[in-house]
Amino acid sequence: MGKILTSKVIAKRIQGKGILIKLLEQGVRFLLIKECKKISNLKIDIISNYTQIIKGEIQQIDLFAEDINYKDLLFDKIELGSNQLKINFNLTTKELYFKNDPIINFKISLSQNSLKTILFSNKWNYIRHIISKRILNQSKLEDIKIKNNQFFIKSSQEKNTLNDIKLFEIEANKGKIYLKNRANKEIIQIPVEEKIYFEHVNIKEDLINIYANSSVSF
DSSP, X not given: OOOOOOHHHHHHHHTTOOHHHHHHHHHHHHHHHHHXXXXXXXXXXXXOOHHHHHTTEEEEEEEEEEEEEETTEEEEEEEEEEEEEEEEEETTTTEEEESSOOEEEEEEEEOHHHHHHHHTSTTTHHHHHHHHHHXXXXXXXXXXXXXXXXXXXXXXXXXSSGXXXXXXXXXXXXXEEEEEETTTOOEEEOOOOTTOEEEEEEEETTEEXXXXXXXXXX
């Protein structure tokens, strides 16, 4: 896979493209809008030639978007890259389907508010309960904070000050993602789909940035 591109690089590369590439990019746009409950500032860059497209092939695709809601997972930003895709594309309706399940490299960024909304939702609250029971040894997780590029979790039995909130680390190891309580050294694997391989995690500008790759089905 190539390097994941930023929104500025994608916007610059989009200029001056042929009509067939632009139609194909519209097809990808319509597909993503259909799959996501919400997606903003979407930029798509496709690299391919006329012969490849006619044969149903895309050499490379890069994507950037912000403020995404995908199956009730909220992401502040996502950068995505993939290559060697097989497609069916209807020029008339602009409908696009992938023949294969493409492998993508991606970077997702989550803010404190996005992560809290996910964990406190009905669909994903089982992960919150796992964290409460197995790493906090408490019945309830009450709050999450990201401050000065550090990640804190507060249980229901702790005081309402930042100093009393437990400091946690998020890390990727051998394709899995883990949460570690610095105080008691307890560590748990966050349950996610097996097909996702986590490469690296960091916190920068108070955003949790997750680098991974996965096959994707549409």
